[in-house]
Amino acid sequence: MSETANLALPLVQASQAQKHVTVNEALIRLDAAAQLVLEAVDLDTPPVTVVDGACYGIGTVPTDDWVGHAGQVAVGDNGGWSFFDPRRGWRAWNAGSGRALVWSGAGWRREGLDAAASGASARFETIEILHTISAGPENTTAMVIPAGVTLFAASARVVTAITGAASTWRLGEAGATDRFGSGLGLGAGSFGTGLLGQPQGYYTPSPLVITGEGGDLAGGAVRLALHYIAFDLPGG
Numbered sequence: 001m002s003e004t005a006n007l008a009l010p011l012v013q014a015s016q017a018q019k020h021v022t023v024n025e026a027l028i029r030l031d032a033a034a035q036l037v038l039e040a041v042d043l044d045t046p047p048v049t050v051v052d053g054a055c056y057g058i059g060t061v062p063t064d065d066w067v068g069h070a071g072q073v074a075v076g077d078n079g080g081w082s083f084f085d086p087r088r089g090w091r092a093w094n095a096g097s098g099r100a101l102v103w104s105g106a107g108w109r110r111e112g113l114d115a116a117a118s119g120a121s122a123r124f125e126t127i128e129i130l131h132t133i134s135a136g137p138e139n140t141t142a143m144v145i146p147a148g149v150t151l152f153a154a155s156a157r158v159v160t161a162i163t164g165a166a167s168t169w170r171l172g173e174a175g176a177t178d179r180f181g182s183g184l185g186l187g188a189g190s191f192g193t194g195l196l197g198q199p200q201g202y203y204t205p206s207p208l209v210i211t212g213e214g215g216d217l218a219g220g221a222v223r224l225a226l227h228y229i230a231f232d233l234p235g236g
Contacts, residue, residue, distance in 0.1 A: 025082065033084065036073070036092040041101065041108040050076045057092070057101075057108050058083075071107075088115075106235060120234035125149075128225040131210070133162055135218050138177070138211040145173070145206045149228040154180040154194040154208060157223050162186040165215025171224075173206045182213065186220070199229075 002013070041057035046065050054076040058066050065081055066074060072083045086092075088105040100111035106119040115121035131141045145151055156171055163186075170182035171192055180194030208224055210217070 033073075036086075036090065038073070038092050038094050038096075038101070038108070040096050041094060046074065046081070050079050050081070052076045052078060055092075057086075104232075106232075109232070115232075116234065118234040119232060121232040123230055123232075124228075125230050126225055126227050128223060130159065130221060130223050133164075133210070133217050133220040133222065135164070135216065137216050138209055139217065140174075141208045141210060141224060143208045143224045143226065145202050145208070145226060145228070146230070147203055147205050149230045150199045150201050151196065151226065151228040152199050153196060153227045155192060155225045155227065156181070156184070156194065157191040158184075158186065158188050158220065159223050160219075160221040161188045162217060162220035162222070164212060164218030166212030166217050167214035169213055169217065170211050171208065172211070173209055177209050177211045180208075 036055060038055050038057045042059040043056050044059040044062050044066070046063075047054075047056075056074045058069050058072050058074055060070050062068070062070055069083045072085055075082045075084070086103040086108075088103055090103040091111070092101045092103070092108065093099075094101050094108075101108040102111055103109075104115045104119060104121055109115075109121060110123055110125055114123070127143075129141070129143045131139065131143065133139060145154070154171060162169060166186070168183045168185065170178040170184060171194060172179035172181075179196075181192035184190060184192045208226075210222065
């Protein structure tokens, strides 16, 4: 046996020379795998600068020094790279997005995952943006309800007071501009929970729309969030 069963850490062999090399390699992998933090996931091209200890979730078509290591975790190691295979159920923190991830066996998925053996899964997700109000009767935001999800709520909080002639505002989508709330306050800290009476399935992308009530909008900022279940298909 030349390596451990779970983390594939190299083992010192009987009468081996340069034992410290093997031990140090094992410690580097263990140092990365314990409390795993990924700088990025689904990355195919290695960063130009290698930072010792920095970890990356490699994508499906890796290039350069990562060729042949699809789906593995790359660890910066003395100016080069060490690699190891994540196991299904491992958890990691995505430093780029500030989210917890789970290795499903086929890729890194957001925490809250329930997966079948083939890779079919369901997961609860929350995404958010900060929307800066532009002048006019309504704003179509960059926040889009994705296709193929079941939405539970679209929530909002005013970060910077909304200005203009509007006395209140509402949150919805095209054709249903008050779906997630109406009569919402203009002051900083005002909020809307946007909880749907029944979860709603979406089959095409749908942007959120902010509409002034009683007059036009002029300025301000609102943080918007979507709360939904997303699905992954079974593997082949």
